[in-house]
């Protein structure tokens with residue numbers, strides 16, 4: 001795979017439309033490209049640059065800065081073993097040692113069948129289930145060495161296909177809510193519509209606060225509008 005597929009280009013354009021400037025959509029578009037191929041191919045980064053009005057070098061500069069983006073191929077499953085403090089105390093280092101031995105690769109390596117890339121990571125926010133492992137950013141824990149072996153067998157056999165997406169995918173880059181930047185629900189440019197009562201009230205309160213700022217005791221400014229019921 002090289003450039004974004006037609007479907008993903010359409011998704012990328014929809015993401016770009018959510019922001020005032022195309023370049024602001026760089027991170028979600030990179031996640032989209034990574035979701036497609038598992039890593040950021042040079043062709044996909046060039047395509048992203050075209051869509052975002054950036055140079056390929058600017059895209060690569062961002063992609064190579066963040067640990068969660070891969071500019072080289074990774075296995076179908078990215079197995080991330082946490083060795084941060086909670087996991088360390090619960091056996092995370094020993095689990096990583098076992099993983100390296102069981103998979104036959106050091107952290108950072110990919111198994112010969114291309115199925116599993118092993119990496120050592122900092123806290124993945126699953127401290128209450130330490131020692132914890134993430135696979136393509138889906139979480140498992142606490143894991144014993146035996147549990148780790150079972151997990152890898154299940155991944156290789158496709159038994160977890162329903163819950164673990166292929167590649168090192170952070171998440172589905174889809175927005176169920178939100179509006180294209182600068183467009184109101186009815187398609188009018190934002191700012192053209194008359195403010196509703198609530199918005200007008202908030203604007204009036206803000207203007208009053210600016211004219212009569214809060215006193216030294218922290219009391220609201222005398223000009224602050226009062227909402228129904230007397231709450232400030």
Ligand code: FES
Pocket residue numbers: 082083084085086087088122123124125126127128130132
């Ligand atoms: S320290 Fe491992 S998940 Fe937080």
